[in-house]
Amino acid sequence: MCLAVPARIIELEGDRAVVDAMGNRWKAKTTLLPEAKLGDVVLVHAGFAISQVDEEEAKKTWELFAEIEEVRSENFDG
Amino acid sequence: MLDRVAQAQHTIEQACRGLDRQITVMEVCGTHTVSIFRSGIRSILPEKLKLLSGPGCPVCVTDQGYIDAVMQLADREDCLIATYGDMIRVPGSDGSLETRASRGNVKVVLSSEDALQLARDNPGRTVVFIAVGFETTTPATAVAVQEAASEGIPNFCILSGHKLVIPAMRALLSGMNDRIDAFLCPGHVSVIIGSGAFAEIVNDYHRPCVVAGFEPLQIIEGLAEICRQLAAGTAELKSIYNAVVSEKGNTAAQRITAECFEPVDGYWRGVGKIAKSTLALKEQYRQFDAFKRFGLQDKPGKEIKGCRCGEVLCGLIEPMQCPLFGTRCTPQKPVGPCMVSSEGTCAAWFKYGRRK
Ligand code: SF4
Numbered sequence: 001m002c003l004a005v006p007a008r009i010i011e012l013e014g015d016r017a018v019v020d021a022m023g024n025r026w027k028a029k030t031t032l033l034p035e036a037k038l039g040d041v042v043l044v045h046a047g048f049a050i051s052q053v054d055e056e057e058a059k060k061t062w063e064l065f066a067e068i069e070e071v072r073s074e075n076f077d078g
Numbered sequence: 079m080l081d082r083v084a085q086a087q088h089t090i091e092q093a094c095r096g097l098d099r100q101i102t103v104m105e106v107c108g109t110h111t112v113s114i115f116r117s118g119i120r121s122i123l124p125e126k127l128k129l130l131s132g133p134g135c136p137v138c139v140t141d142q143g144y145i146d147a148v149m150q151l152a153d154r155e156d157c158l159i160a161t162y163g164d165m166i167r168v169p170g171s172d173g174s175l176e177t178r179a180s181r182g183n184v185k186v187v188l189s190s191e192d193a194l195q196l197a198r199d200n201p202g203r204t205v206v207f208i209a210v211g212f213e214t215t216t217p218a219t220a221v222a223v224q225e226a227a228s229e230g231i232p233n234f235c236i237l238s239g240h241k242l243v244i245p246a247m248r249a250l251l252s253g254m255n256d257r258i259d260a261f262l263c264p265g266h267v268s269v270i271i272g273s274g275a276f277a278e279i280v281n282d283y284h285r286p287c288v289v290a291g292f293e294p295l296q297i298i299e300g301l302a303e304i305c306r307q308l309a310a311g312t313a314e315l316k317s318i319y320n321a322v323v324s325e326k327g328n329t330a331a332q333r334i335t336a337e338c339f340e341p342v343d344g345y346w347r348g349v350g351k352i353a354k355s356t357l358a359l360k361e362q363y364r365q366f367d368a369f370k371r372f373g374l375q376d377k378p379g380k381e382i383k384g385c386r387c388g389e390v391l392c393g394l395i396e397p398m399q400c401p402l403f404g405t406r407c408t409p410q411k412p413v414g415p416c417m418v419s420s421e422g423t424c425a426a427w428f429k430y431g432r433r434k
Contacts, residue, residue: 003109004214026188029221031221031330032217032218032221032334033328033330034330043266043269043322045215045218046188046189046190046211046214046215047188047191048189048217050214050217050266050269050270050328051269051324053321053322054321056321057291057321060293061293064293
């Protein structure tokens with residue numbers, strides 16, 4: 001449950017953001033990362049952005065997740 | 079990337095060759111546990127290097143007494159339980175939240191904000207947010223509590239079981255399991271508390287602490303750094319997760335957490351009471367404290383019969399040494415929390431460990 005996912009802020013109003021990771025979009029808040037700006041890639045955990053992430057790092061994680069999803073659907077269902 | 083893996087592997091092998099004893103490295107993060115298994119890192123490590131999973135899964139370390147308090151609240155007509163999904167199947171002394179969910183008073187939420195929204199939408203019932211998790215998760219709870227206070231939402235409260243990683247590491251080193259030679263420190267906890275927070279472990283106990291991310295490459299490079307230090311007989315604090323973790327951590331999150339919470343003595347499954355290891359709401363937020371509102375106590379609960387999660391969490395035994403592992407206890411029918419949570423050590427061993 002400590003999993004945090006890098007995602008890009010694609011909408012931002014006050015501390016309410018919409019974030020995107022590989023096409024998945026969800027709401028998050030930037031209360032804990034007041035310096036976050038539109039377009040930033042941030043680490044999102046339990047509905048909150050908790051740190052900035054550099055683009056490269058995020059890409060690696062997204063690739064890893066994509067791979068895991070593939071493996072999961074192949075091997076670990078049920 | 080393969081070069082770097084080979085390089086790290088070489089460092090590990092050389093270091094181990096030079097040591098005349100087994101070395102034990104503990105990771106204290108459920109995500110590390112899963113990543114280590116999934117990537118098969120264990121299979122390329124020398125025999126001499128032993129990896130142990132420590133108390134890094136928040137659901138697993140939560141004491142039975144707390145779980146039983148949750149069940150008591152779930153049995154009340156006037157309460158609505160808002161919980162992260164991981165908690166839902168954890169067995170209490172009498173059933174789990176899952177068994178109570180059919181009555182409609184248990185809701186799975188993805189964030190503390192969702193729990194607060196549930197309170198706004200259900201003014202007739204008290205929403206109790208089951209607030210578990212380490213330093214990464216706590217600030218989110220704190221934000222919700224502050225919002226509830228400033229908005230004046232009377233029917234929202236939290237049952238804080240939030241835990242601190244460093245007191246647990248200290249407790250392990252001061253007696254429970256002093257065989258631990260080094261720690262692979264949790265990346266996302268470090269995002270909040272900063273890599274510098276582990277300096278006290280290095281200084282007070284002379285154990286290498288290396289903060290690493292979750293990709294296999296980061297983990298193996300972290301292990302290589304640990305082995306290098308152990309072979310050289312040094313103990314240093316090092317972060318190889320610099321793209322995300324700073325030395326000071328997220329100070330805004332630390333501030334909000336400190337405004338709402340203070341450390342108190344708390345119970346951990348298998349470890350027992352650890353001084354100043356659990357976060358309780360400060361007096362000024364007492365109206366949001368479910369323990370106070372419902373007159374509950376955070377007291378130690380009865381351990382589940384036959385389950386050896388406590389010893390697993392302290393790295394004293396491996397899941398396979400539990401007689402129930404894989405027989406009476408499986409992810410489909412878990413007996414203890416270490417088999418329930420996808421980050422639990424028993425679940426990881428069940429899913430991946432036997433493939434080796
Ligand atoms: S295998 Fe099951 S019963 Fe045994 S320690 Fe793990 S969770 Fe507990």
